[in-house]
Each structure stands twice: as structure tokens, then as C-alpha cells.
Amino acid sequence: MTRASEGDEQGEAHGVDAGGEGASGPRTHNAAKIPGGDRAPDQQARVRMSYDAVTDPYVDRVHGELRHKPLDRALLTAFAEQLQEEFGDSPSVCDAGCGPGQVGAFLASLGLAVTGIDLSPAMVARATALHPGLSFEVGSMTALAARDGRWQGAIAFYSIIHLTSDAEVSAALSEFHRTLADRGLLLVAVHLGEQGDATVHADEMLGVAVDMDFRFFDLERLTGDITSAGFEVVARLVRSPYPDVEVQTSRAYVLARRIEERVAS
Numbered sequence: 001m002t003r004a005s006e007g008d009e010q011g012e013a014h015g016v017d018a019g020g021e022g023a024s025g026p027r028t029h030n031a032a033k034i035p036g037g038d039r040a041p042d043q044q045a046r047v048r049m050s051y052d053a054v055t056d057p058y059v060d061r062v063h064g065e066l067r068h069k070p071l072d073r074a075l076l077t078a079f080a081e082q083l084q085e086e087f088g089d090s091p092s093v094c095d096a097g098c099g100p101g102q103v104g105a106f107l108a109s110l111g112l113a114v115t116g117i118d119l120s121p122a123m124v125a126r127a128t129a130l131h132p133g134l135s136f137e138v139g140s141m142t143a144l145a146a147r148d149g150r151w152q153g154a155i156a157f158y159s160i161i162h163l164t165s166d167a168e169v170s171a172a173l174s175e176f177h178r179t180l181a182d183r184g185l186l187l188v189a190v191h192l193g194e195q196g197d198a199t200v201h202a203d204e205m206l207g208v209a210v211d212m213d214f215r216f217f218d219l220e221r222l223t224g225d226i227t228s229a230g231f232e233v234v235a236r237l238v239r240s241p242y243p244d245v246e247v248q249t250s251r252a253y254v255l256a257r258r259i260e261e262r263v264a265s
Contacts, residue, residue: 050210051120057206080110091152096141097159101127142171173229192250231256
């Protein structure tokens, strides 16, 4: 899943700004509480087509976004240093929902071996053109085409926000657990809902017609889901949005370590 540009992410709740740095984004409607069951079964297809359509303006908006987000850079740097401390030089990392590859490129500049995965073929093509030295693939985080224990680290930076059913979130977390080495690290970033889990629909983003949903998370519930999937949560952080840089929603970051035993459901 393409990571909703930071703008998007936030726009998801208050105007869905799936773009990135800007405070404007997709037009939204029909915010609703998540009932816990599946939403439209074609959600992934709609996300794929939407990001294919909005690729050019999206890349223009988000590709340089990390320059304006010092805390995000600091967290990614800490993630990279921890992996190198525990796994040695060039640990392998999956960037799930990589979009145009800006986060993966930042991690690669720190010495990680990054594979970016995204639902959108158009977004993967742009990421490959922008970062020819990195590896990008079309795929879904809910069904990763990778062997067990393939990576030492995985990140999902504002990309699980398109997993609008609990079943999809569970599937993605299970896939992260399966494809991470023992004691591997997972770093997730999401938008927080003002009143718990909620979804917002976008029918326009950056002036382009789209058709996809965004999810705002409840941090306690997300932390519980990550723990139940076989991870030990080692750090959580909540920050306010950067003014004039991104959509004005609170953001949460969860760093977790893969453990062998899962919590029985």
C-alpha cells in the first residue's frame, strides 16, 4: 500500500491529505466508526488505481517531505542504528507501502539494504526511476512475496492507514512477523483518530479523482494488535503535526521487536 503522503494521512481525518507536506489534500466524506468487519472487498484494487492515477502530483508533493520532519528522521536513524548494532552491516529492511521511495532512500543512505514494496505499479516505476540503486517491487503487505525470515527490519510509514478492516491489519502484522528474522524490528507510523478508530473516504486528492478509504487509529488498540501478532512493543511516541508542513493530525509511532511466541487470541 502506498503510504498516504503525510498530507494525505492527515487529510484522512480532517480533509484527508494523502499528499505529504501540504496541508491540503483529498476531498473526504462519510467518516464512520470501524465496526471491526471487512469493508469493501475491492479496497486494495481501489487504492492501487487511485495511487496510479495520482502518482505525478503525489510524488511532487511528498518526495522531499523528510527534510521538514526532524523527528521522523531521528526515529528512522535510531531504527537503522539499532538494526546495525544487533545484525551487523547492511541489515535488510522491507519498506512496506513505499510510495516513491523517499523513506527507503533515507534508510539506504544510513547503510541499510532496503526493498520497497507498493501496491501501485506506477508508484513503483517512479520509485525505481528516482532511486535506481534500490530495489522496488509491486506487492501487498497483506501477502508478501518473501520467504520466512527474509528481513531484519520492516517499516510501515503511514501505509497501514489504508487497511480499513481489522482482518487486513491482522494479515499485514502476521506477514511482518513471518518475514522478519527472530528479534527483527518493526516500525509503524499512523495517524491517530480523535475518538478512536475511524475511517474517512477520499474522492479527490491533489486535484485528481480517487476512490479510497483512510483509517485513523486508536494507539492502545494498535499496540495490542501488534503485541498479539507476536511482537514486543519497545517504544511508543505521539507527536503533534508540524504546522504548515503536513495535515494537522496527531501521529503515533510504534517500535516493536519480533518474538517467537504469539499471544493466544
